[in-house]
Amino acid sequence: MLDIRFIRSRPDIVRADLKKRGDTEKLEWVDDLLKKDVRARELKIETDALRQRRNTIAREINTARKAGQDVTVLLAEAADLPGKIRDNETEQEMIADAIRAYQMRLPNILHESVPVGKDDTENVEIKREGRVRTFDFELQNHGQLAVERGWADFERATKISGAGFYFLKSSLVLLDLALQRFAIDLLAQKGYTPVIPPYMINRSSYEGVTDLGDFEKVMYKIDGDDVYLIATSEHPIGAMYKGEIFETKDLPLRLAGISPCFRREIGAHGLDTKGLFRVHQFTKVEQFVFCRPEDSWEIHEELLANAEEMYRKLEIPYRVVNICTGDIGTVAAKKYDIEAWMPRENTYKEVVSCSNCTSYQAVRLNIKVRDKSNFESKQHVHTLNSTAVATSRVMRAILENFQNKEGLVEIPKILRPYMNDQEYL
RNA sequence: GCUGAGGUAGUCUAGCGGUAGGGCGCAGGCCUGGAAAGCCUGUGGUGCGAAAGUGCCUCGGGGGUUCAAUUCCCCCCCUCAGCGCCA
Structure with a gap:
């Protein structure tokens, strides 16, 4: 706030x-x-x-x-x-x-570079990267392919949990874990400390990090207790330092959250009805940074660069968009999305959301930084977050972009060390 | 879940109806050629004020009793120890 x-x-x-x-x-x-x-x-x-x-x-x-x-x-x-x-x-x-x-x-104050627009159709593309493959055969729906090959079971998950859930099996389990490990290793190498947070947090902590409307639309509440299932590790990690004061020397604090994410809202249907794109539960590796106010814009670009590096290394074509006023929501001062190329639909779809929340979360959470050279002065920190990989969505991108005529799926080279050096799923 | 002990400023600890005291840490100052030690001041939130200042709030949270509550009463939360249950 x-x-x-x-x-x-x-x-x-x-x-x-x-x-x-x-x-x-x-x-x-x-x-x-x-x-x-x-x-x-x-x-x-x-x-x-x-x-x-x-x-x-x-x-x-x-x-x-x-x-x-x-x-x-x-x-x-x-x-x-x-x-x-x-x-x-x-x-x-x-x-x-x-x-x-x-x-x-009241929403956060936007950065001057945020484009004015009514909704997500008016987000502004900044760049495209990667070579889009062409296919001389009809691609299979990633969900069907996964079911046929024994990599996922949507029907039994629906039977026991409802629509929007899935069992992952065999190769996709390994691919999911490989993606997590790839992302963690890459971030750790850049100075990010891996963190596994609590998967449930209480209401007052939650109010510090998210929009109030999310309590109705997005979060699962645990009946009988004052706790909610986290919708992303951004939330527990943001709330982690609630009410604390950092020393300047401890900032920026770079963290890599790893957690399942639980979301009630799964939105539109169509091609995504059955599959891994819109689901109630997925695993995500997330970048999160606490920093001094004067550093946040530079770090926002760093987070985007880290995320882009992942998709380049995964050989998934993508574009970056600057989210417009009508689509940005109340918390972020500026937000980039990375959208991965989905060849079956001939379009780019969101896989990364990269936000500078400036002091908006820090004011609510009362997180400050104290400068040793001016002991009395305290400022609210800035917080930033960005997806590294949301495994379900990246797996869909891999299942489509790396499919061949025989219905085999090639494993991106960067992931093979995490997949027993296999070439195909 | 049961029993017991606790929750006091960044941290540790005293106080147990009448202005919350001390140790440590940290910051600043004095001292010094420089440092250490020593000594002094400060240390959370907020209001008024240009400032110097000055007031209010803060003893886990919420109620109650009282002119006055850290202190007495009630409810709740959390932590620790032991026991039970348990992957």
Whole structure:
């Protein structure tokens, strides 16, 4: 969320950003929020004065009693104070809740390079990489191919868990693990520390890292407990340092999260109905960085470069798009997607999402950095996250891009050391 | 799940109705040719103030009693130890 002090001092920036997003209904929120903020501070001054009087009088009563003096006048005054204080506190709480509710719903301030657009059709392509293969035969649907070869079982998974689930078997299990290990090794070599997080986290931690709407749309709640299944390791890793202060020397902190990801929302159907593209559960290796505010834009490019390197090495053609205002959501200040070439559909489809969340998550989570040379000054850190590999989607890309006429699937060379040096699945 | 002990500022620890004290760490200052040691100050959140300052809040969380709660009462959460169950 946005720091109240930032909103207070630069409401012009907040308003301009909402206009850029076309989110004009929230302009009124800013006005109302600023009004409530003024009232909140008036109330604080009043209430603090009442509390000061209460504290003083309590001490006076104590001193007078010890001196054996009469305290009835003091007690009479003191008796009125708690009620007055309580009335003020009630109003203060109401206003604080209202301000917080606005803050939780106001989106992050966008980077100037974010293109204006109404929805995902207006995202801006930045580049294309890789050689797109041509096929002189009809490609098989990756899901059907996987079932025929005994690499996946969707029907039995549907029987026991519902649509959107799958059993992975034999070669695809090894491929899944190979992709994870490839990604971890590549990131570890670049200074990222691998992390396996808890797969369930509680609501208050979750509110720090995600959009409120996600609780209804995306997350699975565990019945009877205050915990949710994680939708990505970004969430537990972001919340990991909640309420903490980093030393400058400890930043940037580069982490590589490895976890299953659970998502209720699986969206559109069509070609993807049966298969590995839109599923309720998949495994993902994720890059996550905590850094000083001045470093985040450079690191955002680093995360994208790392992700691109993976797809180049996997020999999967891709393009990079700059996500527009209508598609970016509330948390990120700028977001790139990498879309892998899916030859059967003749189109690029999302496999990586790479975001600079600037201080938006850090403000909610209260994560700061302290500079040793200026001990008193603390700033909120910036957080960034980017997919390295979401194994289900990359497996689909491999099953399609590396298929041959005989229905065999070649294993990308970079993965073969992780696959007992096999050439084909 | 049961029993017991705990939760005090970055960390350790005292206080157990009347302004939360000390050790360590860290930051700054004095001292020094430089350092160490020693000594002094500071250390979380927030309000007012140009600043110097000054006030309020903070003893796991929430209620209650009281002029006044870290302290007394009630509910909840978490940690540790032992026992039980368990891959």
